[in-house]
Structure formats: C-alpha cells, structure tokens
Amino acid sequence: MYGDGVKAGAGDTVSVERSGAKYRLLYLLKRGYVAGRQSLEELVRVESLATGDYTAMSFLKVMSPCSTAALARAQRISPQAATQQVSQLKAKGLAVSAVDPDNRRVSLVSLTEEGHLRFDRIDREARRLELEIMGTLDASEQTVAIALLRRLVSATEELSPLP
Helix, strand or coil: CCHHHEECCCCCCCEEEECCEEEEHHHHHHHHHHHHHHHHHHHHHCCCCCHHHHHHHHHHHHHCCEEHHHHHHHHCCCHHHHHHHHHHHHHCCCEEEEEECCEEEEEEEEECHHHHHHHHHHHHHHHHHHHHHHCCCCHHHHHHHHHHHHHHHHHHHHHCCCC
C-alpha cells in the first residue's frame, strides 16, 4: 500500500481507494486534466484567449517557423484543427505565415511580437500555478512525479493513434 490509499500488487491494476470507492488511473488523469484546464482557462481568459490558443502558441514559441502540418503533429491534433488554430491566431494578430523559401507550397507560421508578449504573460502565470501545485511535493517527489507522468503520457500516446 502506497500513500493516499494507493494499492498495487502482482497482477493488480493500480487504483486509489477513498471512502470505499476505487478510482482508476485514467479517471485520476482525467480529473487532474479537468482541474488543470479550468485553472488554465481562467489564466488565458485575462488575455481574451482560449486554452487552445495558448497551447498552439506554446508550440509555436519553440517550433517557429513551422508548417501547420508540423504544428498539428506536435500537438497530436488533426491538420484541420491546427489550420483553424492558426487562422484564429492570425485573426487576433498573434501569428503570421510566410511562404517557405525551400518549398513554396508550404506556409511557415510564427508568432508575432504581440503573440510572444501575450504568450509570455500567460506562461508566467501558468508556471506560477504549476509551482503552486508541485509545491505540495518535496524536490525528490517532484522529480519522480514528472518522470512518472512523462512515462505515463508516452505509454498512453503509444496506445492512441494520431488523428
């Protein structure tokens, strides 16, 4: 038995028992995702953006300039969804696109100066929130938690086909 009622034994599925109810891994991941997304929605709303805008901007921050197809693959979303994200960011003056000089059939997307500024403001607050959440763990637990979450995400992505 681990802390917080977590049980694992040979052949057992990992579950958490609270008040007699068992919570499975996917349920716990979903709960964490929903709570985190709600907090993030509050942060991006201040900038009149949606969480999808922030997500796309975070990828563009490190991938720019990139094609919409590359942006879609990185986010594990459909090319159509990425195209819609880019269109919305461009309409808000947060992204621009230019023809790829190496392949004139491809447009390369990047953040505008305003896009960088707004992303950085949101990202500072998102990092503050992450530090607050992780502050419930000591440094060693934080390292282990991040390593385990990365492994779980990787395993989950391997089981789930790309759109």
